[in-house]
Each structure stands twice: as structure tokens, then as C-alpha cells.
Amino acid sequence: MSARVPRVLAIAGTDPTGGAGQHADLKSIAAMGGYGMSAVTALVAQNTEGVRSVHVPPADFLTAQLDAVSDDVEIDAVKIGMLGSVPVIEAVAGWLGRHRPPVVVLDPVMVATSGGRLLEPDAEDALRAVLGLADLVTPNLQELAVLAGDALASSWEEALAQGHRVAREHGTLVLVKGGHLAGDRTPDALVGPESPEPLVAFDGARVPTDNSHGTGCSLSSALATLQVRHGDWARSLRIARGWLRGALERSAELEVGHGSGPVHHFHHVQEALETWGTVPERFSDELWEVSAPVRREIEELEFVRRLGDGGLEPERFLAYLDQDLQYLDGYSRALAALAARAPAEEARSFFAAGAVSCTETEAQLHRARLRHAGLEGAGAPAGEVTRRYTTFLLAATAAEPYPVGLAAVLPCYWVYADVGRHLQELARRSDAAAHPYADWLATYADEGFQEATRTARRLLDQAARDAGPAVRERMREVFLEACALERDFFAAPAAASRLPGVVAIEYS
Numbered sequence: 349m350s351a352r353v354p355r356v357l358a359i360a361g362t363d364p365t366g367g368a369g370q371h372a373d374l375k376s377i378a379a380m381g382g383y384g385m386s387a388v389t390a391l392v393a394q395n396t397e398g399v400r401s402v403h404v405p406p407a408d409f410l411t412a413q414l415d416a417v418s419d420d421v422e423i424d425a426v427k428i429g430m431l432g433s434v435p436v437i438e439a440v441a442g443w444l445g446r447h448r449p450p451v452v453v454l455d456p457v458m459v460a461t462s463g464g465r466l467l468e469p470d471a472e473d474a475l476r477a478v479l480g481l482a483d484l485v486t487p488n489l490q491e492l493a494v495l496a497g498d499a500l501a502s503s504w505e506e507a508l509a510q511g512h513r514v515a516r517e518h519g520t521l522v523l524v525k526g527g528h529l530a531g532d533r534t535p536d537a538l539v540g541p542e543s544p545e546p547l548v549a550f551d552g553a554r555v556p557t558d559n560s561h562g563t564g565c566s567l568s569s570a571l572a573t574l575q576v577r578h579g580d581w582a583r584s585l586r587i588a589r590g591w592l593r594g595a596l597e598r599s600a601e602l603e604v605g606h607g608s609g610p611v612h613h614f615h616h617v618q619e620a621l622e623t624w625g626t627v628p629e630r631f632s633d634e635l636w637e638v639s640a641p642v643r644r645e646i647e648e649l650e651f652v653r654r655l656g657d658g659g660l661e662p663e664r665f666l667a668y669l670d671q672d673l674q675y676l677d678g679y680s681r682a683l684a685a686l687a688a689r690a691p692a693e694e695a696r697s698f699f700a701a702g703a704v705s706c707t708e709t710e711a712q713l714h715r716a717r718l719r720h721a722g723l724e725g726a727g728a729p730a731g732e733v734t735r736r737y738t739t740f741l742l743a744a745t746a747a748e749p750y751p752v753g754l755a756a757v758l759p760c761y762w763v764y765a766d767v768g769r770h771l772q773e774l775a776r777r778s779d780a781a782a783h784p785y786a787d788w789l790a791t792y793a794d795e796g797f798q799e800a801t802r803t804a805r806r807l808l809d810q811a812a813r814d815a816g817p818a819v820r821e822r823m824r825e826v827f828l829e830a831c832a833l834e835r836d837f838f839a840a841p842a843a844a845s846r847l848p849g850v851v852a853i854e855y856s
């Protein structure tokens with residue numbers, strides 16, 4: 349199973365009421381955990397009661413949309429819906445010839461259930477001719493009959509036989525769908541070219557609802573997304589069917605339109621949304637808000653601006669590194685003290701690992717860089733700010749309640765990560781041909797560091813939930829004090845003291 353978010357492109361028509369076409373596709377892709385994109389084949393004036401008119405933009409313009417996406421984005425899957433006309437089919441086939449993504453699902457849309465034609469009659473042959481470009485074709489019963497060149501199947505067995513014929517003729521998988529069967533069952537089956545026996549078949553009781561607008565669109569785009577994740581059509585279909593069933597069952601909650609309404613694509617996250625409304629705001633959000641002025645001051649510091657645009661003198665950078673190395677020594681001890689006092693295993697392991705990483709990973713990086721510049725680490729005495737900051741951290745983590753100690757160490761994760769993002773942005777905007785600190789700035793963006801910041805923040809929120817008002821107030825004070833010390837630390841390399849071996853570098 350792939351853990352990456354599937355990037356799925358829907359090539360389809362529109363539905364301004366949001367229930368079918370690419371609107372349904374985008375919702376379904378997102379509901380299945382994918383990132384949805386869409387290229388418009390046709391603009392359809394329709395609602396839950398029917399199709400009023402169709403406008404098909406020039407096929408060249410569709411090609412331009414498709415190229416714009418594929419020139420920029422790696423596409424994991426494509427879902428093709430309404431194509432409408434021969435030139436559009438040819439444009440999509442031409443593009444697929446140039447950029448075939450790993451998964452292609454084709455829903456051969458011909459007629460909306462509400463009645464309107466969505467494929468010109470003379471385009472049926474052209475549509476048949478491109479079926480072989482897809483990995484999976486998902487016709488409803490009427491579309492299946494047209495593709496098979498047969499009358500509408502009057503039984504499920506007949507539908508399966510038609511599905512097998514289409515699969516064999518075009519060398520693709522066919523999903524035979526029972527949504528339009530008479531009766532109270534809605535089976536679906538995957539049929540391949542080799543055997544008339546379905547590869548997998550599912551059955552279920554029909555959901556008693558008229559809200560089935562866009563079920564075919566939704567199912568096919570969900571399948572495209574899930575297939576990227578699982579690489580197994582049977583598994584993807586089982587998951588998609590379960591989800592779609594819930595979407596049909598909860599469709600009445602939407603109250604959209606007077607006809608056959610849309611399904612509830614996000615029924616499965618509804619509960620989470622309801623809970624979100626009642627979850628108290630995170631304490632860390634409050635801390636972040638009150639620290640905004642200090643963070644702005646940090647961004648405006650000359651040292652930060654010059655580090656970002658690459659114009660910082662190397663000596664000042666080395667002096668900063670030297671002090672940071674000494675700071676790391678104190679920070680590592682503070683994290684170890686916090687680990688010792690952490691009430692639960694997760695926090696204990698997290699801060700203990702942080703203490704080790706300070707000495708084993710980060711300090712080594714600093715030392716290597718200083719060595720590269722001909723300096724051994726910790727050349728200058730600890731500056732006044734370095735001493736003040738580390739003393740403060742050690743006192744907070746050793747002598748104050750655990751939540752307060754946590755509030756003291758958090759800015760070094762969080763403010764540093766935030767400054768890092770700002771520095772990266774400055775570096776992107778700078779016109780320094782070769783940014784002298786690019787590799788250093790890249791370490792700020794390291795995903796491991798960002799993840800550690802998120803964990804530290806979550807642990808603080810946990811600790812704040814269990815703390816009384818007095819401790820929370822103290823957490824606020826200490827957090828702000830640590831932010832101010834972060835600011836002073838970034839400001840210090842502009843001031844005075846001497847790093848041995850470096851020309852007149854001063855550090856306060």
C-alpha cells in the first residue's frame with residue numbers, strides 16, 4: 349500500500365449543483381484521501397432534475413488544460429467521465445498517448461439518469477475505440493448495452509456476459525454495475541477479458557433513496573484514487589462500495605435540489621467535524637498568538653535578513669554557530685531534565701531522544717562546519733545571551749512543574765521552525781547566484797524536525813489540559829520569555845566579543 353496522497357486528475361464535464369461530473373469526482377477523490385485535479389470537457393447546465401444544455405469548449409482548449417497539468421504535476425491516476433463529442437475523445441486519447449498515468453479509469457458517460465444526453469450519438473464508435481486505453485471501464489447497464497452492441501440486459505447474468513464481451517474485445521477490466529437493475533439488490537462485479545466468471549462480485553441490498561445523482565461518477569473516481577493506494581481492484585471496489593453505500597444512506601441530510609439529489613460524499617468525516625466544533629481551542633494556539641510581536645521582531649533582525657538573503661558575513665555566521673553549539677549543550681541537558689520529569693512514557697522517550705539528538709546529531713553538524721572553516725567548536729566563551737538562555741532553560745526544566753518546563757523548551761522547536769520557513773522564503777526570493785547558506789537553511793526545513801515540533805506542541809497541549817490555571821499562566825510567561833530569548837539569541841551575533849581564530853568577530 350502506498351502512503352503517498354494519490355494525485356488524481358478527473359477529465360469530465362461539470363454539474364453546477366455539485367452532485368455529478370467533476371464536482372462529484374473532486375469530492376470523491378478527496379473523500380478517499382486523494383488530491384483531486386480536474387480538466388473540463390464540457391460545461392453542462394444541469395441540476396438534480398435534468399440536463400438543460402451542454403456547451404463543449406474547443407477540443408484544443410481541453411488539450412491545453414491537460415498539458416498544463418501534466419507539464420507540471422506527476423499524475424498517479426486519471427478518471428475520465430463525460431467526453432461528449434468525437435473531437436473531445438480524440439483530444440483525450442491523444443493526450444493519453446503522450447502521458448499515460450499508471451491508473452486510468454473510464455466511466456463511459458452517455459446519458460444522465462435524469463434523461464439528458466451527455467454523449468453525441470455519432471461519438472459512440474469513437475468512445476468504443478478508446479476503451480482499450482483504460483485499465484478499468486465502469487458503464488452502467490444502459491452504457492454497457494451500447495458498448496456491447498446489444499439490447500439492455502434483462503438479468504444480472506446477461507449483464508455479466510455483456511461485460512465479459514466488452515472486456516475481451518477491448519482487453520480491459522469492466523465493472524458491471526447493478527444500480528439500474530430492477531429489484532432490491534445492487535450487485536457489482538469486476539469482469540476481465542479471460543473468463544466470463546467475475547474476478548470478484550459484491551452484492552448488497554438497495555438503499556431506499558432517490559438520491560443517486562452522480563453515483564457512477566463518484567464510484568469511478570473513488571476507485572481510481574483507491575487503486576493508487578492499494579494496487580488491488582477487488583480491495584478498492586470493496587472499500588469504495590462501502591463508502592458509497594454510506595453516502596447514499598446519508599444523502600437525505602444534504603437536502604439539495606428537488607429531483608434525484610446528490611450523495612453525501614463526506615458522511616464519514618461528518619462525525620469528526622461535529623466533534624471539532626466542541627474541542628476546546630489548543631492552548632498552544634493561544635501561546636502562538638501572544639508571541640506574534642516577538643516573532644515579528646525576530647524576522648526583522650538584521651542577522652536574520654542577511655542570513656536569508658545570503659549576504660551575511662561568514663565570520664558572523666561562524667560566530668553564531670559557535671554560540672549555538674554551546675547553547676545546544678545546555679538545551680540537551682534541559683531536555684534530559686524534562687525527560688526525567690515527564691509523567692508519561694511517550695514524552696519521556698521523546699525528550700530523551702531530543703537530548704541525544706542535540707549532542708549526537710546537531711552538535712556534530714555544527715562542529716563539522718566550524719572545522720571546515722578551520723575552527724574547532726566552542727572557540728569563544730559563552731556569550732551573555734547564551735548563558736542567560738541556557739540558565740533559564742535548566743532552571744525551568746529542573747525546578748518548575750513539568751508543563752512549565754515544556755513551555756520553556758518549546759520555542760526552540762517551534763520558533764526555530766518558523767524562522768526556518770521565513771529564512772527559506774527569503775532565500776528563494778534572493779538573487780544570490782549561489783546562496784552561501786543554502787545547505788544550512790535546508791536543515792531547518794527537514795521533515796524530521798518539523799515532525800518533532802508538532803510532537804512537542806501536542807505534548808504541551810496535553811500537559812496544559814491537565815494543568816490548573818496558575819500553572820497555565822506560568823506556562824504563558826515562560827513561553828514568552830523563551831521566545832524573547834530566541835530573539836536575543838538571533839540578535840546577538842551583531843554585537844561584540846571575540847571568536848578565537850576569526851577576524852574581529854564579536855558576539856555579546
Ligand SMILES: Nc1ncnc2c1ncn2[C@@H]1O[C@H](COP(=O)(O)OP(=O)(O)O)[C@@H](O)[C@H]1O
Nearest residue numbers: 488525526527528534536554555560563564567
Ligand atoms: N440505491 C442504491 N443502493 C445501493 N447502491 C446503489 C444504489 N444505486 C446505485 N448504487 C451503486 O452505485 C454505483 C453506481 O451504479 P449505477 O447507478 O449503476 O451507475 P450510474 O450512476 O453510472 O448510472 C454502483 O456501485 C451501484 O451498485
Ligand SMILES: Cc1ncc(COP(=O)(O)OP(=O)(O)O)c(N)n1
Nearest residue numbers: 361362368369460461562563564565
Ligand atoms: C457532467 C456529468 N457527467 C456525468 C453525469 C452522469 O452522472 P452519473 O454518475 O452517471 O450519475 P447519474 O447522475 O446519471 O445517475 C452527469 N449527470 N453530468
